[in-house]
Structure formats: structure tokens, C-alpha cells
Amino acid sequence: MHRAKAARRAIIRMGALGHFIVLVALACMIAAVLIIPGNTVLVGRRSGPKTAVPTVHAQLVALAILLPLAILALWRVMQGALFLWTSRTPSEERVYLAPAEPIYWSGRPGWRSFSRMRLLATAAVGTVPAFYLWWLWHIWSGTGPLGERLFWTIGATIFLGGSAFGAVFAGLPTLRLWLLDMIGTLAVTDRRIAWCAPHSGEVYREIGIADLVHVGFVEGDERRGWITVTEDRDGRVKEIDLLSVPQPMAAVSALERQIERAKWRQGVMDRA
Numbered sequence: 001m002h003r004a005k006a007a008r009r010a011i012i013r014m015g016a017l018g019h020f021i022v023l024v025a026l027a028c029m030i031a032a033v034l035i036i037p038g039n040t041v042l043v044g045r046r047s048g049p050k051t052a053v054p055t056v057h058a059q060l061v062a063l064a065i066l067l068p069l070a071i072l073a074l075w076r077v078m079q080g081a082l083f084l085w086t087s088r089t090p091s092e093e094r095v096y097l098a099p100a101e102p103i104y105w106s107g108r109p110g111w112r113s114f115s116r117m118r119l120l121a122t123a124a125v126g127t128v129p130a131f132y133l134w135w136l137w138h139i140w141s142g143t144g145p146l147g148e149r150l151f152w153t154i155g156a157t158i159f160l161g162g163s164a165f166g167a168v169f170a171g172l173p174t175l176r177l178w179l180l181d182m183i184g185t186l187a188v189t190d191r192r193i194a195w196c197a198p199h200s201g202e203v204y205r206e207i208g209i210a211d212l213v214h215v216g217f218v219e220g221d222e223r224r225g226w227i228t229v230t231e232d233r234d235g236r237v238k239e240i241d242l243l244s245v246p247q248p249m250a251a252v253s254a255l256e257r258q259i260e261r262a263k264w265r266q267g268v269m270d271r272a
Contacts, residue, residue: 009084016080017169021161023073025154026066032150033062095203097187097194105254106187107246112224113181115243122178125171132156132164180204186245188254190261193229193242207231207240209262215255220248227252 041058042050097103135156139149184204185196193212195205207229214230218241225248229240245251 019076026070109244112244129164
């Protein structure tokens with residue numbers, strides 16, 4: 001149920017983003033139509049004969065086409081934004097550590113958890129938005145005619161706007177988690193490995209102790225190191241790396257004890 005809701009929110013988010021890009025392009029076209037200079041404008045095919053018509057008449061015809069499309073795009077954007085706002089996760093559904101949940105180890109990974117791979121991924125995702133913004137700055141910092149600048153703005157939005165906004169919308173949730181990893185707290189309890197946000201204490205990520213089958217120390221020293229845990233959830237086994245863990249040997253010892261206790265409890269329940 002939760003996955004279906006998340007998938008629907010993702011589809012509606014991308015749809016709202018697409019309509020927003022269309023709305024920006026239509027707004028630029030409407031602005032270009034409204035500032036047509038002179039009392040007359042030439043209308044006709046590019047390679048054929050052209051006819052001079054009053055500028056007002058040409059503007060009315062163009063606006064009769066562009067305005068309904070812009071209103072429709074605006075309506076779709078507002079509809080998607082309203083759905084995303086009303087279907088957001090309420091605060092009462094957020095997860096926190098239980099009042100009586102014992103913590104056997106905790107620490108802050110700090111800025112070292114932002115690994116080179118994360119840095120490269122952030123740079124790769126930010127390349128398209130940065131180039132799009134640079135293109136817009138290059139267009140509007142020039143001295144060309146306003147109509148020409150609006151034309152190139154529409155072109156930049158059509159060719160790069162979708163990728164730029166898409167990269168930002170798709171990358172922000174992951175970047176938020178990476179930033180929380182740097183400033184948040186990692187804790188080991190008798191139930192789970194919990195990543196807790198600063199100030200609020202909300203558990204934004206967790207791994208159940210009952211799903212862990214192994215924990216190991218990879219590299220580092222007594223102050224900070226890299227450990228890995230093996231998770232077996234419904235027959236799907238995967239290794240999860242925990243980087244920049246403070247006092248890694250203490251974290252490994254705490255996890256090993258809790259894994260053994262979880263296995264013992266499971267054995268008692270199976271015998272019962």
C-alpha cells in the first residue's frame with residue numbers, strides 16, 4: 001500500500017514538473033507576443049509571401065491560442081501540487097525511538113560519511129541544472145533584442161528545463177538523506193540500527209536487528225572506521241556499508257551482541 005502510494009506520488013510529481021516546464025515556455029511565448037514592436041507585423045510562411053496585418057490582430061490570434069493552453073498547464077500544476085501537499089506523510093506517522101528502547105551504541109558519522117562516490121554523484125546530478133542556469137544567465141546578460149532573448153529562453157527551457165528540474169527533484173530526497181547522515185546520529189538498539197535526524201530525533205532510516213546475519217569491520221582505526229552489515233530480508237541478502245563510524249569496534253561489538261540475542265529469541269519462539 002505504501003509503495004503504491006509512493007509510486008503514484010512520483011508519477012504525479014513528474015507530471016506536475018512537465019506541466020510546469022510547459023507553463024514556463026508558454027509564459028515566455030505570451031510575453032514575446034505582448035511586446036511585438038510597431039503597428040503592423042508580417043504574417044505568412046517563411047519561404048512564401050507575407051502580409052502586413054495590424055499588430056493588435058496578430059496578438060489577439062496568438063493569445064487566443066496560447067492563453068487557454070497556459071491556463072490548462074497552470075491548472076494541472078496546481079492540481080498536482082495540491083495532491084502532493086494533501087497526501088504528504090503526516091507527522092503522526094513519523095517514526096521515533098520508543099521511550100523504553102535501550103541504546104547500546106551511538107555516534108555521529110560526520111562529514112566523512114560524504115564519500116567520494118557521493119560527491120561525484122552530486123556533481124553529476126548538478127551538472128545539467130548548472131549548465132541550464134549558466135545558459136539563462138548568458139542569454140539575459142547580453143544586449144540582444146528582448147524578443148531574441150525570449151526565443152532562446154524558450155529553447156533552453158524546452159531542451160534543458162526538463163532535465164534540469166528533473167535532476168533537482170529526483171536528487172533532492174537522496175541529497176537530504178546524505179546531509180542527514182553527516183549531521184544526524186547513528187544508534188544501535190535492541191531492535192534496530194537507527195539513523196536519527198538532529199533536533200527532532202526522527203528515525204529516517206532503519207535496519208531491523210532481526211534481519212541482520214553478520215557484521216564485520218572493514219578498515220579504519222579505533223576512532224573511526226568502515227563497517228559492513230549483511231541483511232537477509234525475505235530471502236534477499238545484501239551487504240550495507242556504514243562509513244565513517246565513530247568507535248567502530250564498539251559498534252561492531254554492540255551489533256554482534258544484539259544479533260546473537262535476536263537469534264536466541266527467535267530460537268525460543270520456534271521451540272515454543
